Amino acid sequence: MLTLIPPIKEYEKEIFDFKDEMLSFGDIEFNGCGRLEQYSSFEEWKDHLDSYADRNKMDPSCGLVEGRQYMLFDTEKKRVLGMANVRHYLNDFLMNLGGHIGYSIRPTERGKGYGTLQLKLALEKLKEIGVNDVLVTCDDDNTASYKTIESCGGTLENKVYSDKYGCFIRRYWINQ
């Protein structure tokens, strides 16, 4: 069974196997992975994730908004297929460039429909908390990502140039 679940200690080995595969394929951006690339133990990564899991307990200067980390997990194979970071509201940066949801599928599992499934399941998490208008963004030339967004019903609002990323960013809204 494929399911979108929060990261748990029980799957620490599988989580770091996902990280190692991303690195071995040179995928250093770790989109939607909650900065997993910066951590080498589950506890440290979880502390970071917990630091922005509740808007009432956050450091206002941290620059993040309340959000949750999820992973697309194959319960039979015990394998992390992907990661999705779900933000509960938008700050200026997210409204312009980052959007409500960031995501990655591990390199060896791409092109099999998992990206679309993961985005659909991440959208459900937002729907559960009453977020019906969801912004999802990607680089203008990231065909796999914009097709994923379009498969989930995304409507392109515009493309904005980002000095930070040195490219145009597509901004899509998904109304659910």
Ligand SMILES: CC(C)(COP(=O)(O)OP(=O)(O)OC[C@H]1O[C@@H](n2cnc3c(N)ncnc32)[C@H](O)[C@@H]1OP(=O)(O)O)[C@@H](O)C(=O)NCCC(=O)NCCS
């Ligand atoms: C973007 C990403 C999550 C897509 O995941 P995926 O599992 O490969 O996506 P799917 O298999 O569900 O395919 C989704 C759509 O993209 C298309 N697609 C997938 N890989 C593609 C590729 N390399 N080139 C062109 N189209 C591609 C599929 O055909 C499908 O389109 P369709 O619905 O019109 O048939 C994955 O490529 C990834 O992790 N990329 C690196 C991280 C990243 O870019 N994250 C997004 C940042 S905004």
